[in-house]
Amino acid sequence: MNGVSAVMRRELRSYFSTPLAYVFIVIFLVLSGWFTFNFGNFYNGGQASLAPFFNYHPWLYLFLVPALSMRLWAEERKTGTIELLLTLPLEMWESVTGKFLASWLFTSMALFLTFPIWITVNYLGDPDNGVILAAYMGSLLMAGGFLAVGSFISATTNNQVIAFILTVVVCFVFLLAGFQPMLSPLVGWVPQTIIDSIASLSFLTHFSSISKGVIDLRDIVYFALLISTFLYANVLVLNMKRGE
Amino acid sequence: MINCKALTKKYGNFVAVNELTFQVQAGEVLGFLGPNGAGKTTTMRILAGFLSPTAGKASVCGFDVETQSTEAKRKIGYLPEGAPSYPEMTSRSFLEFIADSRKISISNRQRRLEEVHELLQLGTVLDQKIDTLSKGFRRRVGLAQAILHDPEVLILDEPTDGLDPNQKHEVRRLINRMSERKIIIISTHLLEEVDAVCNRAIIISDGKILADDSPKNLESKSKFHNAVSVKLLNSMNLNIVDSAINSLPEVASTRIDENNNSLIAFPTKGKTPLEAITKLGAAEGWDFSELHVESGRLDEVFRSITGGTAR
CATH class of the missing domain: 3.40.50.300 (P-loop containing nucleotide triphosphate hydrolases)
Incomplete structure (x- = not known):
């Protein structure tokens, strides 16, 4: 039995043995539908596409994913179960990966449950299902990025509220890194190459190209690197806390 | 290991x-x-x-x-x-x-x-x-x-x-x-x-x-180690018994507990006062209701070692 899967299955199980899982899924489905139909001009747009649906995912994730990730480590630290978990014969990366995968798998379940909207659009018209599949993939990758950031921040504190707020702020910065209001304070005194590389860290630019059906290896590598960097930082933080 | x-x-x-x-x-x-x-x-x-x-x-x-x-x-x-x-x-x-x-x-x-x-x-x-x-x-x-x-x-x-x-x-x-x-x-x-x-x-x-x-x-290491605990019948005068026991060479000091009509005799170093007290009691005709040797009290050792005041 693999350590990662033991941690992952325990974590997933605990989502479903508390109201957390159901509340999260219901809110996610209701909000994503509401955004799509009210703001996305799903009907009036006159196009058989799920763009109005996917466009709001980054903003949904901005508040929902930190609510999911805030408890990952902060709660264990608060209740003392972290002492139990970290004295089991597991490598630190196994625990970190197991917990991250559980939360990612859970978000993908929530995402999967949006399938009625895919059925709807196929019933109403003749959308490009390849683009839709790519957009689902992009959305999932972006959720993974949010979760990795959130997991890392959760490991730094035992206060879930602090973890939530910090994660929202950091993810907000990541979302908008490519946009003028974020970059304008830097223009003029920071070299253009640095501004460009900050801009290239934006979740939104990478997500929007995937969600248009353009699967560029660079976008996938971007999210993979983002996730692994933050999980690695997560391991480092936990190890640092042992020495404190 | x-x-x-x-x-x-x-x-x-x-x-x-x-x-x-x-x-x-x-x-x-x-x-x-x-x-x-x-x-x-x-x-x-x-x-x-x-x-x-x-x-x-x-x-x-x-x-x-x-x-x-x-x-x-x-x-x-x-x-x-x-x-x-x-x-x-x-x-x-x-x-x-x-x-x-x-x-x-x-x-x-x-x-x-x-x-x-x-x-x-x-x-x-x-x-x-x-x-x-x-x-x-x-x-x-x-x-x-x-x-x-x-x-x-x-x-x-x-x-x-x-x-x-x-x-x-x-x-x-x-x-x-x-x-x-x-x-x-x-x-x-x-x-x-x-x-x-x-x-x-x-x-x-x-x-x-x-x-x-x-x-x-x-x-x-406890000062209670080998101490003798003596309880007397209510008719006996505790103070007389106490001063008699205190004068034994095997006994370093005593502590009396008037409520229970009992006392504890602490031994001089390396001595066991039980035998001397038993003999003295027999000679004087004391009525003991209890007489036993203490093995030592860990809580007292603990307090004296860790800096709390011993009783």
Whole structure:
């Protein structure tokens, strides 16, 4: 039995043995539908596409994913179960990966449950299902990025509220890194190459190209690197806390 | 074997554990004693791999707890202070998670799970969520988790805290039963527990070892060791008896308890005053209702060693 899967299955199980899982899924489905139909001009747009649906995912994730990730480590630290978990014969990366995968798998379940909207659009018209599949993939990758950031921040504190707020702020910065209001304070005194590389860290630019059906290896590598960097930082933080 | 060399843990300027050096062999049941904040829990956390030491080394069964921590953790069963466990899980799924994380082989898994259910009498609560369990049952789930993989080393931080007297007795019996082949370290405030299960006691205070001996030898350091406790019938005059006993060469001092019409005679060093007191009593025709030798009081030794004032 693999350590990662033991941690992952325990974590997933605990989502479903508390109201957390159901509340999260219901809110996610209701909000994503509401955004799509009210703001996305799903009907009036006159196009058989799920763009109005996917466009709001980054903003949904901005508040929902930190609510999911805030408890990952902060709660264990608060209740003392972290002492139990970290004295089991597991490598630190196994625990970190197991917990991250559980939360990612859970978000993908929530995402999967949006399938009625895919059925709807196929019933109403003749959308490009390849683009839709790519957009689902992009959305999932972006959720993974949010979760990795959130997991890392959760490991730094035992206060879930602090973890939530910090994660929202950091993810907000990541979302908008490519946009003028974020970059304008830097223009003029920071070299253009640095501004460009900050801009290239934006979740939104990478997500929007995937969600248009353009699967560029660079976008996938971007999210993979983002996730692994933050999980690695997560391991480092936990190890640092042992020495404190 | 557990081997600690100059183990030190600092939090900023505060020294929680100060160059602890000791070894524990298989078959030893070591009781960690000390006032709150003495460094007991910190030491156990370092051994279990939850904290890393600021300086010094510790190894468990030959595995360094820092550089070979996973191997060391495999050898250890650990009950953290307060027996934390996941409140939303049932006892059964919690123990199954422990079995999975400890990679207990499929062939052993079911047998071991049944054994610990049996041993800790968890049968009735297996499918109940842990947060609905009483403190005693939670503690037992914590113990079950620690012994599930039949570890060579058991580190138990206050294993009987919060248990009722019957449960305490059961847990102590369990520890005694396992003690032959294992290394067991327990921390406790309860000195009667040291008598009941430990064959070695380390008293620590301010992160330093103040005493390291068998409970018997520690008791003999007590001024109550070999003291004679005398209780008289109500008709007898305590003060007359007291001054007579006090004049015996074997008796260093006495303390009287007028409410009970009794006294304790402390021996002069190396002497046993029982025989002299018995003879004197027979000659004077005293009516004793009780007469016995004290073996020594661990709590008194504990207080005098750790700086509290002795009675």
